[in-house]
């Protein structure tokens with residue numbers, strides 16, 4: 001299956017939310033991070049010794065920032081400067097939060113795009129350096145006592161998993177349209193704000209703690225709204241998005257007026273309704289996404305703020321920082337010998353909501369022609385099981401190809417939330433059946449040798 005198509009499918013929202021009263025400062029999202037280490041790529045570590053780059057080791061990474069260490073050879077440490085190369089490979093994005101030798105920070109970084117790279121990797125603070133596909137050369141002072149290179153980094157999967165964060169959170173996982181809104185009545189004689197200066201959590205329209213399941217940091221997302229006579233202004237500060245991913249990062253404002261819903265989206269390549277920035281603020285001291293919206297009232301069918309009257313607003317934010325209650329949403333088993341069964345994949349359902357969820361009966365459905373080749377084993381998940389907030393259940397899927405070739409399947413998992421709304425998410429599976437390599441017994445090998453020598457004799461006779 002085309003991975004890009006799979007990516008497109010998995011970020012599509014395929015769930016139905018329920019309308020509940022909104023409190024602007026309480027979060028409904030409480031995932032736990034039980035995900036085991038699931039490497040998506042790595043950093044090869046090289047060190048400069050006696051005029052040559054020497055491979056020291058490989059540090060695998062998954063989506064979460066984790067610190068790993070590798071001891072550098074004594075010959076490298078004895079030099080006046082220790083030069084290390086970090087060669088990133090694999091995954092769909094990669095960042096370094098900190099790299100130190102012992103506890104000593106780098107004095108120089110080469111191969112990075114960001115000018116303040118040395119400061120970015122000096123501390124583990126969510127302020128990260130883009131390292132995707134790069135060879136980053138890091139120089140440390142020599143004759144360091146502790147010779148362990150420590151790298152805190154992450155590598156994202158190729159396929160981004162999860163849904164945007166929704167504000168109000170009651171709209172989370174709602175594919176079609178928001179059902180819950182913030183009320184805003186524009187002031188007839190409002191003034192254009194001087195944002196981002198003067199943004200104050202005390203004046204926020206909403207402040208919601210977000211806990212991404214994508215390895216991005218937990219953080220409070222804020223929204224503000226203001227207006228002047230002609231324009232509706234809004235800011236969305238998505239502190240959980242500490243990675244700059246071009247047009248993959250976006251935020252939107254949906255405005256409901258006179259029964260008509262209109263959505264305005266802003267990304268690096270979509271600046272008609274506003275602008276994204278990637279900055280540090282008083283709310284979060286590491287670089288993160290802040291979206292500024294400016295929407296003329298004329299776009300809402302009103303000639304002025306006064307005419308606009310009462311508005312209903314809903315927001316979303318996505319930054320590859322996202323949330324899902326089913327993980328993973330995509331898995332490729334790779335090549336598996338026909339007639340055998342792969343090692344199983346564990347799939348986790350996590351209650352990321354504020355109240356109990358119940359697995360539907362049945363809790364999964366599948367209708368693909370190859371479903372029987374992706375056998376499913378019930379783990380702790382079961383029809384009708386109630387999962388409390390932050391709790392999980394799991395099941396296993398494996399790949400048992402019956403013929404050579406690449407095939408796929410999808411499993412739709414369904415749960416009911418506390419309002420009995422049915423939510424679904426789809427797990428996409430892929431695998432390639434490969435034919436076994438023939439093996440020979442000693443007798444078989446002797447027969448093959450005889451056959452080949454006979455053929456060789458025959459060919460030689462023909463040529464003579």
Ligand SMILES: [Ca+2]
Pocket residue numbers: 096097098119120121122123124125126127128
């Ligand atoms: Ca950092």
Ligand SMILES: [Ca+2]
Pocket residue numbers: 241242243244245249319320321
């Ligand atoms: Ca991002």
